[in-house]
């Protein structure tokens with residue numbers, strides 16, 4: 174088992190990464206002094222696969238839990254389902270020490286986390302991420318949210334889990350496309366933080382794509398370490414944490430311009446990373462060789478490199494409506510010198526951005 178600590182002062186917690194977590198999870202619940210009733214939030218894909226297993230583990234620690242399912246998919250990450258979760262908690266008579274477990278991908282983690290943050294002003298929250306994206310990204314760091322019809326993740330909070338438990342064997346049932354999606358964020362960690370990790374991804378793409386145990390253990394652990402290090406130094410995104418948004422400025426724009434339907438998040442971010450790398454090259458921050466490495470690795474992991482059905486005009490105008498844009502200044506996270514180093518610039522000339530966008534469609 175790998176244990177990655179997330180160091181956030183009194184909000185610190187551990188990420189447990191393994192293939193058999195039962196003992197550790199029971200031990201954790203026993204130590205935590207939870208109430209003896211709790212709830213598991215899951216979705217209609219993951220619930221039938223792993224709901225009973227998690228229920229049994231939690232029951233074994235003396236906590237009676239019920240699994241509450243929401244329909245699988247981004248469409249469930251909204252206030253009506255948030256309210257349904259809260260209603261169920263009230264009906265079950267859950268109290269302030271009742272644990273809430275999120276069993277599923279990022280959608281479940283985000284909505285359950287927001288419910289846990291809000292129910293009785295906060296109940297213990299435990300993440301059990303089952304998609305690769307959730308394991309390496311959304312379950313770590315404490316951002317929880319639901320979507321508003323006018324935009325993604327606009328209603329939310331910072332609320333850290335008390336622990337994250339991930340069973341890597343559970344990735345075996347994850348659809349291939351969702352594996353690629355998670356790999357998008359994993360490539361990002363190499364680019365923003367760790368040149369050697371990026372090289373590892375280049376050199377071991379086949380074992381990674383075939384979900385070789387050792388490779389999956391390494392890439393999930395290293396990704397969690399990097400996210401933990403960045404979040405640990407800037408929990409509420411006052412500075413460094415912004416580098417996690419590498420590829421996301423254009424990524425969000427692509428998602429928005431394709432109605433959140435054509436591409437899933439990691440795919441849009443892949444296109445966004447190429448855009449950011451292109452801008453870096455145009456500004457002379459990196460040479461063409463670095464740009465090519467980024468583009469090639471994205472291709473190798475079966476991620477899209479061009480945004481279909483998009484035009485520069487709409488892509489360009491959408492970046493000004495991004496949550497991260499303040500006072501009309503778009504903050505671009507760019508590669509600085511080489512893979513593993515980034516810089517943030519809010520004065521990239523419009524023509525450079527447009528040229529990069531044109532390249533990406």
Ligand SMILES: NC(=O)c1ccc[n+]([C@@H]2O[C@H](COP(=O)([O-])OP(=O)(O)OC[C@H]3O[C@@H](n4cnc5c(N)ncnc54)[C@H](O)[C@@H]3O)[C@@H](O)[C@H]2O)c1
Nearest residue numbers: 218245246278279280281303304306307311316343346347
């Ligand atoms: N909070 C954060 O910091 C953060 C970071 C990145 C993304 N997100 C959010 O995460 C969401 C995307 O997460 P996601 O990509 O995990 O999507 P998701 O939760 O929709 O999961 C993808 C699909 O895989 C299924 N699934 C999950 N685990 C499975 C398994 N082991 N076996 C079979 N099927 C499985 C799900 O039911 C779903 O159909 C978005 O809403 C995004 O905004 C949040």
Ligand SMILES: [Zn+2]
Nearest residue numbers: 358421438442
């Ligand atoms: Zn992301």
